[in-house]
Amino acid sequence: MATRRIISTEKTILDKDDDDISSPVAGHQQSSSTAPAVPMDVILKLLAFTFAMVVVPIGSYFLSVNTIFRGNSTYAGGLAAIMANVVLVGYVIVAMNEDQSDQLEAKKKGGKKD
Numbered sequence: 569m570a571t572r573r574i575i576s577t578e579k580t581i582l583d584k585d586d587d588d589i590s591s592p593v594a595g596h597q598q599s600s601s602t603a604p605a606v607p608m609d610v611i612l613k614l615l616a617f618t619f620a621m622v623v624v625p626i627g628s629y630f631l632s633v634n635t636i637f638r639g640n641s642t643y644a645g646g647l648a649a650i651m652a653n654v655v656l657v658g659y660v661i662v663a664m665n666e667d668q669s670d671q672l673e674a675k676k677k678g679g680k681k682d
Contacts, residue, residue: 613663617658617662625652
């Protein structure tokens with residue numbers, strides 16, 4: 569199988585990419601947004617639910633294995649699994665409510681412009 573030689577006047581793929589970034593197309597300026605892609609409150613909610621997903625099931629297991637279920641680790645494990653699902657459902661509900669509130673705000677802004 570023969571390989572293709574790059575002629576010095578021919579641009580490589582990397583050279584073409586550099587030209588696309590450095591020189592904007594006629595009249596089109598590239599704007600740079602320094603705003604984060606995800607709002608901080610969303611990141612904080614995700615971190616809180618991540619922490620809860622780790623702490624709540626493990627904590628419920630160790631708190632209930634000797635106090636509620638008197639050493640029966642099967643029931644304590646079942647409770648831990650239920651608590652993990654409770655945290656997960658809570659996250660889904662919070663995410664859905666946040667999405668609905670964003671849609672309502674967009675409708676209010678759209679209604680004021682008319």
